[in-house]
Amino acid sequence: MLKIMGIVLIIGSFTGIGISQRRQFRSHVTVLGDMLSVLDTISNELSFHLTSIPDIVKQLAGDSRPAVSQIFSAMRDSIAKDDNLSLTFKWMKAFKDCGRDAGLSEDDITILCDLSDFIGKYDAQAQQKSIDYAKVRLSRQLEIASDELKSKGTVYRTCCVAAGILLVLILI
Amino acid sequence: MLEKRLEQAAGCLPPQLRTVLEHLPAQEQARCEELRLRAGQLPAVTIGGRERLLGDRKLAQSELEETLRRATAYSVHTFADSLRQGFVTVQGGHRIGVCGQTAVQDGKLLSYRHISSLNIRVARQIPGAAGAALLGQIWEGGQIHSALFLAPPGRGKTTLLRDLARQMSDSGIRTALADERAELAALYEGVPQFDIGTHTDVIDGCPKAEAAMILVKTMSPQLLVLDEITSERDVRAAECASHCGTAVLASAHAWDMDDFRLRPLYRRLLDTQIFTKIFCIGSDRKIIPIV
Numbered sequence: 137m138l139k140i141m142g143i144v145l146i147i148g149s150f151t152g153i154g155i156s157q158r159r160q161f162r163s164h165v166t167v168l169g170d171m172l173s174v175l176d177t178i179s180n181e182l183s184f185h186l187t188s189i190p191d192i193v194k195q196l197a198g199d200s201r202p203a204v205s206q207i208f209s210a211m212r213d214s215i216a217k218d219d220n221l222s223l224t225f226k227w228m229k230a231f232k233d234c235g236r237d238a239g240l241s242e243d244d245i246t247i248l249c250d251l252s253d254f255i256g257k258y259d260a261q262a263q264q265k266s267i268d269y270a271k272v273r274l275s276r277q278l279e280i281a282s283d284e285l286k287s288k289g290t291v292y293r294t295c296c297v298a299a300g301i302l303l304v305l306i307l308i
Numbered sequence: 309m310l311e312k313r314l315e316q317a318a319g320c321l322p323p324q325l326r327t328v329l330e331h332l333p334a335q336e337q338a339r340c341e342e343l344r345l346r347a348g349q350l351p352a353v354t355i356g357g358r359e360r361l362l363g364d365r366k367l368a369q370s371e372l373e374e375t376l377r378r379a380t381a382y383s384v385h386t387f388a389d390s391l392r393q394g395f396v397t398v399q400g401g402h403r404i405g406v407c408g409q410t411a412v413q414d415g416k417l418l419s420y421r422h423i424s425s426l427n428i429r430v431a432r433q434i435p436g437a438a439g440a441a442l443l444g445q446i447w448e449g450g451q452i453h454s455a456l457f458l459a460p461p462g463r464g465k466t467t468l469l470r471d472l473a474r475q476m477s478d479s480g481i482r483t484a485l486a487d488e489r490a491e492l493a494a495l496y497e498g499v500p501q502f503d504i505g506t507h508t509d510v511i512d513g514c515p516k517a518e519a520a521m522i523l524v525k526t527m528s529p530q531l532l533v534l535d536e537i538t539s540e541r542d543v544r545a546a547e548c549a550s551h552c553g554t555a556v557l558a559s560a561h562a563w564d565m566d567d568f569r570l571r572p573l574y575r576r577l578l579d580t581q582i583f584t585k586i587f588c589i590g591s592d593r594k595i596i597p598i599v
Binding site for chain 2: 263
């Protein structure tokens with residue numbers, strides 16, 4: 137009975153590790169999709185309402201998607217502070233501080249930080265061009281992440297299950 | 309601690325600049341008309357029409373740039389049109405005039421490359437600025453006369469129009485404001501920052517002529533208020549509203565009637581005879597009826 141329980145626990149925990157690895161890949165894909173949709177929102181607000189950046193940030197901070205809310209809530213709070221720091225700095229800081237926790241990779245964060253050189257500084261058209269460019273770069277990241285989910289995700293899960301079984305066999 | 313309106317107007321200043329204003333006595337803060345910032349010079353305030361230098365630290369050009377960035381909420385696109393006209397209006401209806409090196413395309417101002425000076429005009433509401441006598445001349449025996457107010461900048465045209473609109477609106481007259489520069493009502497998130505009366509509708513930020521046509525078509529006002537008639541289109545909008553049976557209250561830049569007649573744009577306004585009452589605001593802010 138004890139042996140059976142041990143076998144189940146070992147295989148179960150290895151399978152768990154595999155699934156968790158796969159979930160990380162899936163979450164990266166989801167967050168990239170969220171960020172692409174954020175860029176769409178910003179672009180629409182700029183073109184149709186000429187909404188100010190703090191107002192767009194406030195709107196995104198109230199978003200129901202956790203990653204979006206996490207990053208933009210931090211940005212909203214730092215914008216609300218009456219200090220001498222620029223919006224460029226606050227935009228970059230929010231992505232650098234919260235991006236990893238939200239599930240973005242370093243490359244994704246760099247792409248989104250690059251936008252800070254344009255956001256709020258030029259007319260709506262120029263800003264939209266920079267957003268479009270960021271969207272192209274993020275879409276490429278999304279393609280890579282989707283490929284990783286398909287290939288590595290399955291491999292991780294299968295390998296972990298196999299490793300669990302192997303360890304059980306060795307122990308037996 | 310700053311006086312409320314001054315604090316609001318100075319909200320766009322970087323914190324270290326705001327502290328300079330705090331040294332002004334409370335009485336002077338309440339009378340402060342303008343904050344003038346010039347690159348490489350000491351900051352100044354205008355009180356009673358005279359400029360007074362503040363502090364002992366000259367302003368860096370970067371501080372002016374940062375002030376404008378803060379005034380536009382780091383969103384140049386939101387204020388692009390008004391910046392092309394040389395100003396931005398911040399929350400509370402305070403207008404910031406902008407000077408500096410410009411980028412021009414096809415003969416039109418595209419943007420400012422470098423800011424050299426800013427003039428923050430502190431907008432204040434003066435309830436009762438329009439006295440009962442003036443109100444009686446405009447609203448006579450149940451009939452509202454279209455009236456035009458002439459004055460050079462800084463004599464209180466906007467304050468007077470706002471107070472007339474407030475009083476007439478509170479008396480039950482359906483009033484509409486075409487508030488292109490966001491100074492009459494100073495809408496913030498759709499709510500007027502000034503008391504403009506209980507029966508007043510506002511279109512904010514839209515060119516006066518377009519706003520006037522929308523208001524006349526959709527809100528059927530009895531009174532339309534246009535601050536500063538500056539173009540042929542504004543004249544046509546006033547004309548059109550008047551033909552629709554809406555009384556028009558407006559203002560124009562001119563020293564007096566002679567100066568007004570000299571300006572080609574305003575000649576047409578006189579020819580159309582829209583305004584049955586014309587007033588001039590004197591240097592002592594006294595309102596003198598001309599027609």
